[in-house]
Amino acid sequence: MELSFTRYRIYRECPWKYKLIFVDGRRIPPTAKSSFGLSIHRALEDWLSSGDDSEEALSAALRAAWRRDGYADEDEESRWRLKAERALHRQREVELSRRSRVVALEKEFVWELGAHTVRGMIDRVDQGPDGAYELIDYKTGPSVPTPAQVAADAQLRFYALGARSALGFSPATLTVDCVVAGARVSAAYDPSGEAALRADAAAAADAAAGGVFLPNASFCPRCDFRRDCAYSAVK
Ligand code: SF4
Secondary structure, X not given: OEEOHHHHHHHHHOHHHHHHHHHOOOOOOOOHHHHHHHHHXXXXXXXXXXXXXXXXXXXXXXXXXXXXXXXXXXXXXXXXXXXHHXXXXXXXXXXXXXXXXXXXXXXXEEEEEOOEEXXXXXXXXXXXXXXXXXXXXXXXXXXXXXXXXHHHOHHHHHHHHHHHHHHOOOOOEXXXXXXXXXXXXXXXXXXXXXXXXXXXXXXXXXHHHOOOOOOOHHHHHHOOOOOOOOOOOOO
């Protein structure tokens, strides 16, 4: 099977939820938050790869990337759109003063893990003046993690393993770039947990491919299917 970080995360949260989405084809409807996040990611990628660092180019990138689904009405959409414009224009100032250079945007990696294929997409890779690589993940929520949380971030660690296994470079730093909160938090990457992550990803892929889908009720309060799932503990 093909294992992405999303599949791995959802299987580890609740295998039954994994089955509902990836076996039964249930969809999670878009929300204002998810559409907003996707729009910011796409606008930043398009603007940074365009080679035009002007305000106008950034506004045009947001216009082209803006997703309209998930909002209750036009007023709500306008409020989120304004928030996106403010966040991106502040981000532009940060980008213009940055000393590192962008070496990859939406960089895909693919590697073989036993009988499975691991695939992922890294938001961004920068290279500092000293040649060291920095692996960056954009977040568009209001919270800002601590450096310890960044060092332990499961998604960044999954991507760092992908970079080392498939792309031939080792990140020195992991960074969460909180575009909306206006903060950047970095931590040194310690690859010592990679063997355990490989083993756990392989175990999850084996179990999912083998049809092992036991519900995990501890995740029910945050689950999109809690209202109609047969095993929900919070209906
Ligand atoms: S409601 Fe609970 S048991 Fe059902 S899929 Fe969600 S987390 Fe799993």
